[in-house]
Amino acid sequence: MVSGNQDADAQLVERYLAGDATAFDEMMIRHQRRIYRLCYRFVENREDAMDLAQDVFIKAFEHLENFRRESSFKTWLCQIALNHCSNHVKKHSQDFVEVNEYTGSVRASAQSQLEDHEEREQFRRLLKRLPPKQKAILELRINEQLSYEEIAKISGRSVSTIKASVFFAIEKLRKLVKDASKGPEKA
Amino acid sequence: MFGHLKSEDFVNLMESSEVPAQWRRHLDSCHRCRTTWESLSAVHAEITSVDEDIPEPDWAAFRSSVRDQLFARSVQREASRRRWTRWVMRPSAVWALSVMLAVGIPTGALFWNLQKDHNTESIGLETPRTTSPAELIEAGTDKMVFDDLMQLTESEKEQLHLLLQSAQKGSSHHNEKAP
Amino acid sequence: MKRLLNAFLFLILTRGVDLSAQRPQPLKIEADILDFYVAEFHSVVKTNPDQFTKVRTVIKDYIENRFEISARRLEMLQQLRMLVQRTNSTDEEILRATSEFDKADADLQANQAKFLTTVAPLLNPRQQARVRIFQQMADRRLLQMINSARNPEGQK
Numbered sequence: 357m358v359s360g361n362q363d364a365d366a367q368l369v370e371r372y373l374a375g376d377a378t379a380f381d382e383m384m385i386r387h388q389r390r391i392y393r394l395c396y397r398f399v400e401n402r403e404d405a406m407d408l409a410q411d412v413f414i415k416a417f418e419h420l421e422n423f424r425r426e427s428s429f430k431t432w433l434c435q436i437a438l439n440h441c442s443n444h445v446k447k448h449s450q451d452f453v454e455v456n457e458y459t460g461s462v463r464a465s466a467q468s469q470l471e472d473h474e475e476r477e478q479f480r481r482l483l484k485r486l487p488p489k490q491k492a493i494l495e496l497r498i499n500e501q502l503s504y505e506e507i508a509k510i511s512g513r514s515v516s517t518i519k520a521s522v523f524f525a526i527e528k529l530r531k532l533v534k535d536a537s538k539g540p541e542k543a
Numbered sequence: 544m545f546g547h548l549k550s551e552d553f554v555n556l557m558e559s560s561e562v563p564a565q566w567r568r569h570l571d572s573c574h575r576c577r578t579t580w581e582s583l584s585a586v587h588a589e590i591t592s593v594d595e596d597i598p599e600p601d602w603a604a605f606r607s608s609v610r611d612q613l614f615a616r617s618v619q620r621e622a623s624r625r626r627w628t629r630w631v632m633r634p635s636a637v638w639a640l641s642v643m644l645a646v647g648i649p650t651g652a653l654f655w656n657l658q659k660d661h662n663t664e665s666i667g668l669e670t671p672r673t674t675s676p677a678e679l680i681e682a683g684t685d686k687m688v689f690d691d692l693m694q695l696t697e698s699e700k701e702q703l704h705l706l707l708q709s710a711q712k713g714s715s716h717h718n719e720k721a722p
Numbered sequence: 723m724k725r726l727l728n729a730f731l732f733l734i735l736t737r738g739v740d741l742s743a744q745r746p747q748p749l750k751i752e753a754d755i756l757d758f759y760v761a762e763f764h765s766v767v768k769t770n771p772d773q774f775t776k777v778r779t780v781i782k783d784y785i786e787n788r789f790e791i792s793a794r795r796l797e798m799l800q801q802l803r804m805l806v807q808r809t810n811s812t813d814e815e816i817l818r819a820t821s822e823f824d825k826a827d828a829d830l831q832a833n834q835a836k837f838l839t840t841v842a843p844l845l846n847p848r849q850q851a852r853v854r855i856f857q858q859m860a861d862r863r864l865l866q867m868i869n870s871a872r873n874p875e876g877q878k
Contacts, residue, residue, distance in 0.1 A: 366603075370806070373803075373806060374806045374807055375644065375645075375649045375652065375807055377646050377649060377652035377655075379652050380606075380610065380653060381606060384605075384606045384609065385602075385606075388602060388605060388606065389599070389602075392597075392599075392605075393597055393643070396597050402597075402598045402600060406600050406605060409605070410608055410609050410612065412611055413609045414609060414613060414616070416621055417609075417613055418616070421622070421799065457691050476593060479589055479593060480593060480596050483590070483593070494590065497590055498590055516551055519550065519551040519554040519555070520550045520551060520554075522554050523549070523550035523551070523553055524553050526557075526583050526590070526717065527583065529586050529590070530582050530583060530585075530586045533586065548821060557782070574845055583814050591780070610747050623872055623873075641800070641804055643801070644804075644807050645803055645807070687865070688861045688865050688868070689788050689791075689792035690795070690796055691787060691865065692751070692755070692789075692864075692868065693789075693792055693793055694790070694796070695751075695868070695871065695872075699868075699872055700751050700768060700871075702870070702871035702872075703754070703868060703871040704751055704754050705868055706867045706870060707751075707754040707758050707867065708763075710758060710863075710867070711757060711758065711761060717725055718848045720846070
C-alpha cells in the first residue's frame with residue numbers, strides 16, 4: 357500500500373515530467389533538507405554539502421524519466437545521494453583529514469550549564485569522527501526516521517547489515533567518548 | 544540454546560520500548576551483555592538528543608542554483624543536437640512543436656517562474672558553476688548507450704564510424720600479438 | 723537569459739525543419755557496432771577460434787535485438803511525453819503507451835538474459851565471468867566514443 361507521502365511524490369514526478377514548472381519547487385522543498393543533511397554527513401562542511409546536494413538533484417531531475425517507481429521517490433533520491441557522496445569521498449579520500457579535534461580541557465567551572473554545553477559540543481565533535489557511511493546511516497535512521505527496510509533499500513544492503521552498521525557506529529562512538537574522557541593524551 | 548545477544552539484538556533493544564522476557568532474563572544474568580547494553584543505550588540516548596548543528600543554506604538560492612544548472616545543461620544538450628534530423632516519426636510541424644514543448648516550455652516556465660518568485664528569502668541567481676560531465680547512474684548505463692546511438696546525427700555517425708575503425712585496427716593489432 | 727531562450731526557441735522552430743514524415747533510416751553503423759562488440763568479446767573473454775565462430779552469431783542476434791528494442795523504447799518514450807503533455811489524452815492511451823514502454827524495458831532485460839544463457843554452454847566458467855566484464859567494458863567504451871563523436875573539439 358502506497359503511503360500518502362509516496363502518492364504526493366508520485367504525483368509531483370508526473371507533473372514535472374508533464375512540464376509543470378511548479379512541481380520542481382515542490383519536489384525540491386520536500387526533499388532538499390534531507391538530501392543536504394545526508395550529503396553533509398559525508399563532507400562536514402556547508403559548501404561541499406551544498407555542491408553535492410545540488411549534483412544529486414540535477415542527476416535526479418535529468419534522469420527522472422528513468423525512475424522506475426519500484427521504490428518510493430524518496431528512496432530513489434537517497435540512493436542517488438548515497439552513491440554520489442560515496443563516490444565523491446572515494447575520489448577525494450586524500451583531501452579528507454579525519455576530524456581529530458579534541459578540546460576536552462574544559463576549564464574548571466562551577467557552572468554546570470557550561471559543562472553540559474561543552475560536553476554536548478564534545479559529543480558532536482566525536483560524532484563527526486565516525487566514518488561517513490555510518491554517519492549517513494545514523495542520519496537516515498535517527499533524524500530522518502526512515503525504517504531499516506527503507507535504509508536497506510537505499511544502500512543496497514540487507515536489514516541485518518544496516519542494523520550491524522548502527523551497532524558498530526554506536527560502539528565506536530562509545531569508545532571515542534570513553535577515550536575522550538580519559539584526557540587529551542588518549543584523543 | 545540462547546547465547547549472547549548479537550549486534551542486531553542490541554539495536555532492536557535500543558529502539559524498542561519493551562524488552563522481550565528472554566532477553567531480560569539474559570541481561571539480568573549476563574554481565575557482559577548487560578554492560579554492553581547499558582553503555583550503548585547511554586550513547587544512543589545521547590545521539591538522539593544531540594542538538595542539530597548542521598548549518599543550513601539559503602534554500603531559495605539553493606533551488607535557484609539547481610534550476611539554473613538544469614536549464615544550462617539542457618540548452619547545452621540541445622545545441623549539440625542542433626542538426627539532429629533523423630529521429631522522425633511525425634510530421635515536421637508536430638515534431639518541432641513536440642521538441643519545443645518537451646524542452647522549451649519546461650525550461651522557459653522555470654525561467655519565468657524564477658523571475659516571478661518573491662519568496663521571503665532573497666533569490667540569488669548564482670552564476671552556474673562549470674560542471675564536469677555528469678556521472679552515469681549505474682543502473683541506466685546499458686539503455687543509454689543504444690539510446691544515444693539511435694539519436695546520433697549523420698555527421699556524428701561518421702565520426703563514430705571513424706573511431707570504431709580506429710579501435711578495430713588497434714584491437715586487431717593487439718590480438719595478433721596475444722598468445 | 724530571455725534572449726537566449728527566445729533564440730533557442732527560434733532555432734528549434736526555424737532551423738533545419740525538413741523533418742518530414744519519414745521512417746528512420748536503418749543504422750549503417752550497425753555493422754560497425756557489431757564488429758566492435760565481437761572484437762571486444764574476443765579480447766576480454768579470450769575465446770578460441772571455434773568458440774569465436776559460434777559466439778559471433780549469438781552476439782549478432784544480441785546486438786540487433788538491442789537496436790530494435792532501443793528504437794522501440796525511444797519511440798514509446800516520445801509517445802509517452804506527448805501523451806502526458808497533451809491535455810486531451812485519454813487514460814487508456816496513456817496506459818497503453820506506458821505498457822508498451824514497460825514491455826520494451828522488459829524485452830531489454832530478456833534480451834540480456836537470453837544472450838547470457840545462450841553463450842554460457844559455449845564457454846568455461848572463467849570465460850562466463852569475463853562475459854559480464856565484457857558487457858560493462860564494451861558499453862562504457864562505446865559510450866566514450868559516442869561522446870567523442872558528439873564533441874567536435876575532441877577530434878584531433
